[in-house]
Amino acid sequence: MARKRIVTTTINGRKNEFLCEPRQTLLEVLRDVLDLTGTKEGCSNGNCGACTVLLDGRAVDSCLVLAVEVDGAEVETIEGVAPVEGLDPIQHAFLEQAALQCGICTPGFIMSAKALLAENPQPSEAEIRFSLAGNLCRCTGYDKIVRAVQQAAETRVAHR
Amino acid sequence: MAERTIAWKPRGENQIIGTEVLRIDGVEKASGTAKYSADINTQGTLYCKLLTCKHAHAKVTKLDTEPAKGVKGVKAVHIFRDVDSEIEWDGTLIAAVAAETQDAAQDGVNAIVVEYEVLPHFVDEDDLEAAKEAGRTTEPRSSTQGNVEAALKDAKAKVEGYYGIHTITHCCLEPHGSHCEFEDDNLIAHLSTQNVSGTPGQFAGPLGLDASKVTVVCDYIGGGFGSKFAADEWGLAAAKMAKETGRPVRLMLDRATELKTAGNRPSGFARVTIAANADGNIIAWDSEHWGTNGPQGGTVDVNQYPYVFDFENRNRAAIGIKTNAGPQRAWRAPNHPQLCAMTQTAMDDLAAELGMDSLDFFLKNLGHTAKADVYKAELERAAELIGWKDKWHAHGKGEKRRGKARGLGLGLHRWGGRAHAASCTVRIEPDGSVSSNAGSQDIGTGTRTVIAIVLAETFGLPVEAIKVNIGSSTLPQSGPSGGSTTVGGVSGPNRRAALEALWKIFDLVAAKYKVDAATLSAHGGKILSNGEKAVCTWKQAASLTGPMGLEVQGKGPENDGLTSDGVGGVQMAEVEVDLETGVVRMIKMVAVQDCGLIIDLKTAKSQVEGAMIQGIAYALTEERIMDNQTGRFINADLENYKLPRIGDVGELVAEMYQPDSEYARGVIGLGEPPVICCGAAISNAVANATGVRVSVLPMTPKRVLDALKKGGQA
Numbered sequence: 001m002a003r004k005r006i007v008t009t010t011i012n013g014r015k016n017e018f019l020c021e022p023r024q025t026l027l028e029v030l031r032d033v034l035d036l037t038g039t040k041e042g043c044s045n046g047n048c049g050a051c052t053v054l055l056d057g058r059a060v061d062s063c064l065v066l067a068v069e070v071d072g073a074e075v076e077t078i079e080g081v082a083p084v085e086g087l088d089p090i091q092h093a094f095l096e097q098a099a100l101q102c103g104i105c106t107p108g109f110i111m112s113a114k115a116l117l118a119e120n121p122q123p124s125e126a127e128i129r130f131s132l133a134g135n136l137c138r139c140t141g142y143d144k145i146v147r148a149v150q151q152a153a154e155t156r157v158a159h160r
Numbered sequence: 161m162a163e164r165t166i167a168w169k170p171r172g173e174n175q176i177i178g179t180e181v182l183r184i185d186g187v188e189k190a191s192g193t194a195k196y197s198a199d200i201n202t203q204g205t206l207y208c209k210l211l212t213c214k215h216a217h218a219k220v221t222k223l224d225t226e227p228a229k230g231v232k233g234v235k236a237v238h239i240f241r242d243v244d245s246e247i248e249w250d251g252t253l254i255a256a257v258a259a260e261t262q263d264a265a266q267d268g269v270n271a272i273v274v275e276y277e278v279l280p281h282f283v284d285e286d287d288l289e290a291a292k293e294a295g296r297t298t299e300p301r302s303s304t305q306g307n308v309e310a311a312l313k314d315a316k317a318k319v320e321g322y323y324g325i326h327t328i329t330h331c332c333l334e335p336h337g338s339h340c341e342f343e344d345d346n347l348i349a350h351l352s353t354q355n356v357s358g359t360p361g362q363f364a365g366p367l368g369l370d371a372s373k374v375t376v377v378c379d380y381i382g383g384g385f386g387s388k389f390a391a392d393e394w395g396l397a398a399a400k401m402a403k404e405t406g407r408p409v410r411l412m413l414d415r416a417t418e419l420k421t422a423g424n425r426p427s428g429f430a431r432v433t434i435a436a437n438a439d440g441n442i443i444a445w446d447s448e449h450w451g452t453n454g455p456q457g458g459t460v461d462v463n464q465y466p467y468v469f470d471f472e473n474r475n476r477a478a479i480g481i482k483t484n485a486g487p488q489r490a491w492r493a494p495n496h497p498q499l500c501a502m503t504q505t506a507m508d509d510l511a512a513e514l515g516m517d518s519l520d521f522f523l524k525n526l527g528h529t530a531k532a533d534v535y536k537a538e539l540e541r542a543a544e545l546i547g548w549k550d551k552w553h554a555h556g557k558g559e560k561r562r563g564k565a566r567g568l569g570l571g572l573h574r575w576g577g578r579a580h581a582a583s584c585t586v587r588i589e590p591d592g593s594v595s596s597n598a599g600s601q602d603i604g605t606g607t608r609t610v611i612a613i614v615l616a617e618t619f620g621l622p623v624e625a626i627k628v629n630i631g632s633s634t635l636p637q638s639g640p641s642g643g644s645t646t647v648g649g650v651s652g653p654n655r656r657a658a659l660e661a662l663w664k665i666f667d668l669v670a671a672k673y674k675v676d677a678a679t680l681s682a683h684g685g686k687i688l689s690n691g692e693k694a695v696c697t698w699k700q701a702a703s704l705t706g707p708m709g710l711e712v713q714g715k716g717p718e719n720d721g722l723t724s725d726g727v728g729g730v731q732m733a734e735v736e737v738d739l740e741t742g743v744v745r746m747i748k749m750v751a752v753q754d755c756g757l758i759i760d761l762k763t764a765k766s767q768v769e770g771a772m773i774q775g776i777a778y779a780l781t782e783e784r785i786m787d788n789q790t791g792r793f794i795n796a797d798l799e800n801y802k803l804p805r806i807g808d809v810g811e812l813v814a815e816m817y818q819p820d821s822e823y824a825r826g827v828i829g830l831g832e833p834p835v836i837c838c839g840a841a842i843s844n845a846v847a848n849a850t851g852v853r854v855s856v857l858p859m860t861p862k863r864v865l866d867a868l869k870k871g872g873q874a
Contacts, residue, residue, distance in 0.1 A: 023263055032207065032262070037199035038192015040382070042333050043415045047798035050333060078192035091190040095182050098766045102604040103189030104196065104334045104382025129807035136798060138333045138383050139604050141769030142806040 009070045011036070012080025020067040027051045027062040030077060038078035038107050042136065049135030052108040053077045059115035061134070078107035081114060089155040090114055090148070099148035101140040109135045113149045122153055163678075164663055166656055166720040168757060169617070171823045175683075176617045178818075180762035184609045184623060185380075185602065194380045197352040198412045200339035206235050206258040208398065208411035209265035211272050212421070213247045213254055216281035216484035216791025220245045220254070220274065227271035228257050233264030236401040236409075237272075240393055247276070248455040249486045250792040251420025253393060258401045258409050281484040281791035285427045285452040286324060286856070291481040297450075298457040298480035306473030311444035315435035317513045318444075323502045324429035324856040325839060327452070327784040328777075329419045330491060331801065334382020336392060336422045337412030340399040346373045347399055351391065352412075354384040355640035357599035360633045362391035363399055376633040384603045385774075386490030387423035389640050419796040423489025424784060426453035428460040428498035429856070432506040440516050440524045442507070446475040449502060457482030460498045467499035468574050469507070469528040484791050485784070490642060492771070493575060493832035497778065497839055501857055504571045504840035509853055512555045518570060518844060519548055531728045535572055538730040538752040538817050542570070545750040545813055546732045556851015556873070563740045566747065569844025570732045571837030577755065577829030578725035579648030579717040580639030586615065586657040588665070589709040592699035594619060595627040596654055600638035602630065604770065605646050605831055606763030613759050614651050618658035620682035621698060636713070644829025648716075648723040651759055651827045655722055657714030664712075668704035669695055723826045729753040729817075729833045731772070733845040734810075739868060742861030744780055744846055746810030749838070754817040756828035761816060768814035768834040775838020777803050783858050802858075 004019045011034070020029050027044075030036045030053070039062055042050035046061040053062045054076040081088045090113050093099070100106040109132060116123055116131040123131065128149045129142075137145065168177070188194035213220075225237045240253040257268035282296050291297050312318060338351040347369060353359055353376065360374035367374075381388065391399075398411035413422060430449035436442045445466050451459040462478035491497075504522075511521035523539060526532040543549065551568055558565055584598040596611045612626040629635060639649050662682060669687050670677035673696060679689045686694045687701045702709070717723050734747040751768050758764050781802035785795045795801045814834075839857050846864065847853050852871030854863050 021261070021263060024261070028262055031199070032201065032205075035201050036192075037195065037201060040196070040334070041198065041412075043798040045415070045797060045799065048333065082191050087187065087190065091187075094190050095186040098183070098762050100183070100186060100189050101766055101770055102334070102382050103185075103194055103380060106189050107192045110190065126807075133805045133807050136333065136803055136805065137773065138331060138803065139385075139770040139774070141766065141771075141773050141812055142804075142809050143769060143812040144766070145806060 005068050007068055007071045009072065010074045012076055022066065022068050024067045025063050026065040026067045026070055029067040030062060036077050036079055040104055040107060049112060050105055050108040052111040052135065054111060054115055057115065057118060059112045078110060081110060090152040093148040093151040093155065097144045097148040097151060099140060099144040105135060105137045109145055113152065117153055117156060121156060166659060166722065168722065168826065171820060174617060176613050176623060178758050178761060181609060181613055181623055181760045183606055183763065184612050184628065196334055196380045196382055197338050197350045197378065198334065198410065200350040200410065202341055202408045205339065205408040205410050206260065206405060207262045207265050208256050208258045208409065209262065209269045210253060210414065210417055211255040211269045211274065212417055213252045213276065214250060215247060215276055215278050216250045216283060217279040218247045218276035219279060220247065221277050222273065222275035224273040225255055227273060228268035231264060231268045231271050233260040234268040235259055235405045235407065237268065238397040238401050240397065249484050251417055251486060253421065256397045256411060258405065283483050283485050283786035283791045284788055285327065285481055285483055286429045288450045288479065296482045298482065300477055300479045301462050302477035304475050308444045308446050308473045308475045311473040312435050314437065315443060316438040317510060318433065318435040319506060319509045319513050320433045321506050321509050321853065322431055322855050323505050325427060325498045325501045326857065327424050327427040328782050329424045329784055330385045330387040330422065330489065331419060331803065332383035332385060332387065335413040335415065335418040336388060336394065338395045338398050339408060339410040340402040341408035342402055346375065348375045348377065349395065349399060350377045351395055352381050353378045353388050354381065354601060354603050354642055355389045356601045356631060356633050357637040358640050359391050363396065366396050367399055367403065377631060378601050379631040381601060381603050385492045386494065386642055389642060415798060416796040419801060420793050421486050424486055425491030426458065426460055426488050427451040428502055430502040434506045434510050436510055436514060440514055440521055442471055442525050442528060444473045445471045448477045450479045450481055452481040452483040452485065453488035454485050455482055455487060461495040464495055465499050465503065467496065467503040468572055469503065469525060471528055485786055485793065492774065492835045496573060496836040500571055500573055500837045501839035501843060504837065505843050505853065508569065508844040508847060517552055519543055522570060531574065534728040534754060535730060538728060538754065541815065541817065542730050542732045542750045542752045545815065546734055546748060548732065551734065555848050558849065564736050564738050565849040566734065566736045567845045567849025568732065568734055569841045569848055570730065571840030571844065572728065572730040573833050573836035575644060575727050575833040576725045577644040577648065577727055579652050579723040580645035582638040582649040582653050582716055583636040584650065584653045584657060584714045585636050585711055586654060586661055586714060587709060587711045588661055588702050588705060590703050590705055590707060592702035593627065594621065594625060595629060597629045597635045598638045598650060599633050599635040600630045600646065600650050601641055603641045605641065605767065606760055607646055607650055609763055610647050610759045611650050611654050614654045615658050618655060618662055619698065620684055644831040646829065647759060648827040648829050652716035652718065652722040653714030656716065657712040661710050661712045664710060665701050665705065669701050672704055721826050723828065724756060725828055727754050727828050727833050731837050731841045733841040735842060735845040735849055737846055737849040737864065742864035744859055744864060746776055746808065748811040748813065750813045751834050752815050752817050753834050754822050755830040756825040757823045758816055758818055759827060764816055764830055765814040767830050769812050771834035772812050772838060773804060773809050774835050776809050776842065778858060779839045779842035780804065780858050781860065
């Protein structure tokens with residue numbers, strides 16, 4: 001077994017140092033070591049998107065990223081999305097549009113939506129559907145998620 | 161004030177019930193603070209990995225777990241099936257290893273030595289003749305009514321067809337599993353379950369504990385669909401290893417094991433003869449169907465076939481097939497989606513044979529259903545929403561554009577949805593705060609929100625003023641969330657308890673403020689007399705309950721009209737079929753669904769839309785694929801077990817059908833019905849687009865191309 005490594009990173013705006021084995025995934029470290037369990041595990045092979053986090057602003061499946069790879073990087077998880085008080089417009093839109101049901105896929109969708117809106121503040125419906133294609137939902141119904149991202153985009157533009 | 165009878169308010173008096181209310185637990189879900197079973201991470205938690213059998217049929221001849229125990233970090237090994245055990249499907253659990261980290265647990269699994277004697281397997285579920293030859297069929301069941309042969313002689317039109325639908329799994333996005341921890345000799349199991357009140361006893365017996373020493377907790381669950389009613393052998397394994405090690409243990413199934421072993425929906429394949437007279441009235445039905453539910457060899461329920469419709473002259477027979485594939489579990493509306501797909505596709509083919517508009521044909525035959533008036537209204541509304549009149553063309557006769565053809569299809573369904581047995585405690589504190597406590601769970605139905613709405617409506621308070629405690633077996637017993645029983649199950653007892661509490665408060669207010677209790681009502685945070693004059697605030701009224709406040713128990717179901725059962729529902733689909741590639745694209749899907757009195761319009765529509773994406777899944781892509789050579793479930797991952805993604809579902813329209821006659825029926829469950837007829841509706845739309853029937857669901861590109869070729873269209 002390889003020796004544990006010290007990883008220094010920024011998670012949700014805070015400097016963070018943790019110990020991990022080189023083979024541990026970012027998902028495992030977030031959930032089991034750092035107790036950031038808002039990031040969900042659905043398949044562990046990059047097909048469901050439930051574990052989506054932002055790595056230096058890009059949406060990635062944290063089950064496909066080794067924890068040692070985030071050394072020196074900035075990681076944002078669902079726990080870092082809301083401001084100190086209230087919710088981010090994306091989260092608020094998911095609530096208002098009933099774009100969450102059992103809720104297990106919701107953090108992943110919100111992180112993917114956040115990455116999309118950061119890059120493309122006013123996406124078309126087709127762009128939304130394309131950008132969120134890496135996230136699976138089993139019970140909520142996708143149409144409402146599209147509406148939620150559209151609402152979030154409109155809210156963000158209105159607040160500029 | 162009306163006399164004191166248990167009832168819902170007259171519809172026009174509701175302030176909250178029937179409106180669109182946001183989920184009260186939505187903030188937790190959207191912010192990642194909602195804790196699911198796999199999120200419980202108490203100090204010292206051990207993590208588990210599983211050893212499963214890779215053979216479809218085998219006998220364990222050697223199992224040595226000692227090497228695993230020697231792996232650094234491994235703390236416990238649990239054996240599910242020891243030497244001499246017969247393995248009946250690929251993915252059967254052999255052993256679990258609990259360790260300090262997931263990787264250490266996997267190292268432990270890898271160190272286990274296991275050997276098998278491989279036995280002959282059979283996994284072919286759609287080839288009845290092969291199953292008969294292999295001796296894998298069960299005793300046929302059949303029944304007859306009327307005289308089918310005579311009716312067929314009189315028929316104007318007749319269709320003989322083959323229709324089928326493959327096995328799918330539940331594929332909960334949160335796999336089955338639990339986090340188990342002992343405090344002294346009391347077990348706390350955070351179990352991903354649809355059955356909070358019913359599972360402590362399932363842990364207690366095998367562990368040799370008193371059930372009173374087991375607490376099951378499930379604050380949030382990431383999907384169940386009928387597969388999560390039990391503690392299961394993996395839950396017991398986690399609890400046993402927690403007891404053995406004195407450490408908390410978390411054991412969640414990995415994705416492959418989840419798909420292979422945690423339940424599935426049986427397949428169904430049918431040969432059908434159906435006939436109508438000259439005016440399109442169906443006069444005869446003759447069917448033989450088969451399929452598998454795993455090693456037991458059951459098939460889809462013959463007693464409900466044909467589905468929704470029944471005919472005067474009807475023969476039906478069914479044969480089950482024993483396969484070396486994972487065993488079934490109840491899957492959202494057990495039996496109904498398969499029966500619907502195997503019935504209403506045949507009916508649609510008969511409509512085409514008669515040269516009739518499918519909608520006209522189904523309307524014509526509604527007399528063969530138990531809810532003709534409801535279906536008629538719903539079909540007419542759905543037809544408006546999808547533009548049936550403008551878009552309809554005879555099967556295969558629509559305009560082809562760039563090698564693509566569009567089509568319309570419909571289906572209809574039924575379900576029970578009676579409230580399950582449940583109880584609750586409603587508390588009103590002296591400071592006016594209100595809570596409800598029930599050992600129920602929220603599998604996406606919006607249980608918390610529904611309870612809050614019922615109490616808020618009754619007490620004239622905002623929804624946010626109500627605290628709802630569910631998800632623990634320490635709370636008053638509630639039934640399992642299965643069969644669309646939960647919303648009725650929790651709303652009845654809460655309404656009863658709340659009314660009783662309100663009436664007690666009215667009596668206290670009447671005595672204190674010298675008013676007639678019969679004139680009082682609760683509205684806008686105040687107690688009003690004769691509907692307008694404020695007597696006191698809600699808080700002042702609550703303070704009259706004394707230092708202990710007020711606590712009232714509610715039970716259900718009762719025959720007081722708060723809940724009932726029996727729903728219909730219809731769906732229509734518009735698809736576009738690429739005639740070169742066989743790809744079916746969803747354009748639009750419309751659902752019109754009744755469920756009696758609707759508590760929360762938003763969560764009700766949400767249930768319908770969520771069901772529709774599951775329906776699109778099994779209609780077009782979702783399928784358990786068994787390899788005849790190896791006997792293995794070869795697409796047990798989320799790459800190859802194809803679920804639709806956000807770009808695959810088209811526009812979804814869910815409309816609730818709730819005329820006053822439905823409101824008057826009280827609350828009826830909704831979870832199952834909207835998933836039932838999607839397969840039939842989409843299959844019929846593909847037939848309308850292409851002019852050929854794709855006999856078996858899911859309608860993968862290959863099956864579409866094969867059907868086009870067979871029909872001379874490609």
